[in-house]
Amino acid sequence: MSQSSNQYQMKIDQLREQLGYDFVSLAFAQSASDGFVITWQFASGNLNNRYKRIVLQSGKGIAGLVFKTGKPMLVSNVKEELSPQDLFNDYPIIISERLNSLAAIPLYQLDRVEGVLLAGFREGKTVTKNNFRQLYDSLKGQFGDFRIKESTFR
Template identity: 30%
Template sequence: MGSQQGDVEASLSTIRRLTDTDFAALAWTDEKNQTVHWRHASGNRNDRFKRIVMRPNKGVAGSVIRSGRPLILKSFTPKSGDDPQDYSILLAENLKSAIIVPLTINERVKGVLLVGCRHLRTFDEQSIELVIDFAEQMGAMIQYSIDHAPT
């Protein structure tokens, strides 16, 4: 797993560089416990992301996992009455804009890839497509490592 972890974190650094974003992270579903955890990050200011645990139907990650469709946040500002748990990763990393896309393994949404900025930003179509394509490649990389793991 150590090698895969290094590959994932290097990939997150690459997508940050290619999209000129401040933060990139990968959340993964734990089907046994019915939870979603942020597993890997690049550009993080602290390790709070590691302690964020959500239900698969909650928060920005849960929304993307449930719908299987990307979510583009042009300007995130929490509002009075909002549940902070719905935006915990955005709050923990002080993100103002983000692209969150599904990560598919064996034709099922198993997690999400998030890239974000700590300033307001309108993402162009090229950046959005780049993140979507990157998530597909990461899903294929992870699927390959699962399929070829020693038993």
Template identity: 50%
Template sequence: MNGQQNFHFHSAIEQLKETLKADFIGLALVDFSKYRHELKWRYVTGNLSLSYRRIVLTSGKGIAGLVFKTGKPMMVNDVSEHVEAKDLYNYPILIFEKLKSFGAIPLFQEDHVQGVLLVGYRESKKMTAERFEHFKQAVGSQFGPFYHKERMKDDIIEQ
């Protein structure tokens, strides 16, 4: 992970936020100091509070955990249509940041998912298929030491 020290993630996500007119952008990275894979939101912009710092996800849990586990992008146009209110606790970033629509992509290093980049909006139906494609194009194939693998369209998890 040597490339991480030389890349300015915060500047990159700030620029992405401006480009996509997003309300929130977060980059969750694998915590390598732990024996098992845990993800934490390391770089964010547009946050409402510092509550994101308390979120620790394991593979398959939360948005970042699902994208991390599957290695596939996830797009939700309207959270209220896809996540029942009683299940929202499984997605703490949605609660803390009041996100109503979002897209998330896996970031790879050496063919393993090492991070998840999430773009969120506090208004329903803002993350459209077109905007999701724009997000992936804006990130491009390289994001610092990580790369984004483009997969077939039917691999997108629409929750």
């Protein structure tokens, strides 16, 4: 994370406002001394501060899956695409922020995923492939040393 905390916070605040998302958050992998866990570090439009207490292993949760696969994730309708049991066990950010639709995009440094950006809606709106592409395109060059891989977008 080469940019300052204020810069990341400002960028996700701007992103949320410009694209109309209810919630935008950034997750980063912690160092080896922290066991390579993934935590949500910054949030905009959050309902509470529970996101700060979510700690994920690679392959678990939205951030963990995106970190592990290096591929973006689109969930247009949480109720239709994810089982209620999975929500409570594997997707705590969806529960704590009451998201109904979301997109998560890996942020690369060199050839490794180092961050995940999550954007979502609570009610009334859905993340479609079109606004997913708009989110993806708006991230290019926005997060300092991080880059977006075109090949990861379907």
